[in-house]
Amino acid sequence: MEKESYSRRSFLNKLWVALGVVAFAEVVAVAISFFKPQKAEPAADELDAIVIAGAVDSFEPGTVSAFVQGKFYLARLDDGGFLAMSRNCTHLSCSVPWISKENKFICPCHSSEFDIKGEVINPPAPRALDLYPVAIENNILSVDTSKPRRRSVFEPNQVVYVKKT
Amino acid sequence: MNNPHGHRTYFRSFLLHFRPRNVPERTLRLSLTWGLGGTALVLVFLLIATGLMLKFVYEPFPDRAYESVLYLNSNVPFGQLIRNIHWLSANGLVLVVFLHLLRVFYTGAFTRPRQLNWIIGLAAFAAVVLSNYTGYLLPWDQVSYWAITISTSMLDYLPGVGTNLKEWVLGGSEPGPGTLVNFYAIHTAILPALLLIALPFHFWRIRKAKGLVIPRSMDEDPDTQGELVDTMPHLIVREVAMAVLVLAVILVVAMLFNAPLTDQANPGLSPNPTKAPWYFVGIQELLMHFHPVFAVLVIPLTLFIGLLSIPYLKYDTDSSGVWFVSQKGRGLALLAVAVAIAGTVAGVLLDEQVFVNGVIGSPDMVSTGLLPFAIILGFCTGFYFLLKKGFKASNNEAVQALFTLLTTAFVVLTVIGIWFRGTGMQLMWAG
Ligand code: HEM
Ligand code: FES
Numbered sequence: 001m002e003k004e005s006y007s008r009r010s011f012l013n014k015l016w017v018a019l020g021v022v023a024f025a026e027v028v029a030v031a032i033s034f035f036k037p038q039k040a041e042p043a044a045d046e047l048d049a050i051v052i053a054g055a056v057d058s059f060e061p062g063t064v065s066a067f068v069q070g071k072f073y074l075a076r077l078d079d080g081g082f083l084a085m086s087r088n089c090t091h092l093s094c095s096v097p098w099i100s101k102e103n104k105f106i107c108p109c110h111s112s113e114f115d116i117k118g119e120v121i122n123p124p125a126p127r128a129l130d131l132y133p134v135a136i137e138n139n140i141l142s143v144d145t146s147k148p149r150r151r152s153v154f155e156p157n158q159v160v161y162v163k164k165t
Numbered sequence: 166m167n168n169p170h171g172h173r174t175y176f177r178s179f180l181l182h183f184r185p186r187n188v189p190e191r192t193l194r195l196s197l198t199w200g201l202g203g204t205a206l207v208l209v210f211l212l213i214a215t216g217l218m219l220k221f222v223y224e225p226f227p228d229r230a231y232e233s234v235l236y237l238n239s240n241v242p243f244g245q246l247i248r249n250i251h252w253l254s255a256n257g258l259v260l261v262v263f264l265h266l267l268r269v270f271y272t273g274a275f276t277r278p279r280q281l282n283w284i285i286g287l288a289a290f291a292a293v294v295l296s297n298y299t300g301y302l303l304p305w306d307q308v309s310y311w312a313i314t315i316s317t318s319m320l321d322y323l324p325g326v327g328t329n330l331k332e333w334v335l336g337g338s339e340p341g342p343g344t345l346v347n348f349y350a351i352h353t354a355i356l357p358a359l360l361l362i363a364l365p366f367h368f369w370r371i372r373k374a375k376g377l378v379i380p381r382s383m384d385e386d387p388d389t390q391g392e393l394v395d396t397m398p399h400l401i402v403r404e405v406a407m408a409v410l411v412l413a414v415i416l417v418v419a420m421l422f423n424a425p426l427t428d429q430a431n432p433g434l435s436p437n438p439t440k441a442p443w444y445f446v447g448i449q450e451l452l453m454h455f456h457p458v459f460a461v462l463v464i465p466l467t468l469f470i471g472l473l474s475i476p477y478l479k480y481d482t483d484s485s486g487v488w489f490v491s492q493k494g495r496g497l498a499l500l501a502v503a504v505a506i507a508g509t510v511a512g513v514l515l516d517e518q519v520f521v522n523g524v525i526g527s528p529d530m531v532s533t534g535l536l537p538f539a540i541i542l543g544f545c546t547g548f549y550f551l552l553k554k555g556f557k558a559s560n561n562e563a564v565q566a567l568f569t570l571l572t573t574a575f576v577v578l579t580v581i582g583i584w585f586r587g588t589g590m591q592l593m594w595a596g
Contacts, residue, residue, distance in 0.1 A: 093318040093339075094315065109435055109590065111590060
């Protein structure tokens, strides 16, 4: 009899503790979800994300043009192909300027260097500059800036060419 | 009301309410505390007072923040002065708390019954540094924007959780409105609350330990007490004098120099060079030599765990209250300073001149992380054995020398980062 009421009591105690833990976990979960980045309206985002860069012919081979709005660089390689690259250094995200005199990107923060294809030519940057997808339609270039694509090195199939007709 | 003194008694009993009636005369000496803990407390009060005022003007939105600071500086009566005091107290607090930690360490005031108080102190220190870091973003000028960009990008290197953690801290994928709101809430509510909980705890532990550690010369017995004097006036007068001095210095400096404010944040243009705030420059210098995971996680975490463990290590003698443990302890600490200066400078130069193109060519975890970390660990272990075997040091002396070695190395890294790095973060001589 004595024993039974004891074990019942200890069971109830444990139940209280368990309920307390659950309640606490819920509070923590709510607090954490508060911190989650708010998602902006996706529809508006996607429309803004497509940047019309201009006509193919307006870019000389071997040049790099900066697009301040879309936060990217459009490089036209010597063979006429295009690459759209993020301006953020792959080391720690500083904004990398194109130094046309030296024909390379030089990061002001910890002096990483990248060539015109975004390939690392001087560390500490660990990866080539991120890419944005490029589309060419009726000789007009458009760049989808919604999400940068990571790559470790430059590969020829990343370059976009005008389709021969 | 048969009390002849009236309100004076009330005032006294209020001040004494959380103080002991008397204190050991020796603990009043300036050469024990240097007034550092008290100075820190005054600065905390100043920060809270000026911070509450700033809250009435500052607007935590990327398109408003910078303007609201400009408005504060030019249109609000005494606005610039209040901002200067806040800035000065915040930066001063980091320095003062660091010096306070050093004094507590070198007087051996961390052993029983003060073990827990060392830990509470470290928590307060962490809150102070994080407050400075989160406050740095708020003006939304060039240095704040890029400091936050760089420091949060480091999280990307953490395997697995890194990118999620970064977006969580930033409230988005790059610094923006979410970041500012997060940092503002942490800076103006969470951290001050933590500090206001930690500090009364800190002071209560001092009372539980029956006051501060009692300073004594090297040959005096650990149980030396000395005479007791009344808290009022002996302690209170000293405290008030120190507080007034601190207030005066802060006020004068705040009137002479303005807190820095650079151009408004421009996400398209990183300033050259982009340096961290001075208290993080040591870590930034590590970043120039180590893989980010080691520079910002493994090494600082190891050091912090080392700091936490200090009160719980085994010591051969009770050296509490004795500056630098012993005569030999003093010598070995000086040796550690010399070794740390030479070793750190040599290490930085060697890494820059010799290895930069060879080893760092592949920024992977092994060659720029594990390997140099292991070398440094081996170096410290070697130094420890030299102390124990070569110099026959006691545990107290060896731990003190090792602490001195690492602290000096950190200070040297900070000095290199502040004064010897210029455009493109290249090493250069002076300026
Ligand atoms: C905001 C930060 C802090 C404030 C406001 C503060 C304040 C104080 C004050 C007023 C004292 C009285 C005596 C003195 O001035 O030395 C004290 C003592 C002490 N503090 Fe702190 N402190 C802070 C941070 C720290 C840190 C970072 C540590 C170490 C990790 C620490 C460890 C101690 C210890 C162990 C004592 C007792 C010393 C003794 O008995 O002689 N405190 N603190
Ligand atoms: S951010 Fe570009 S080199 Fe560090």
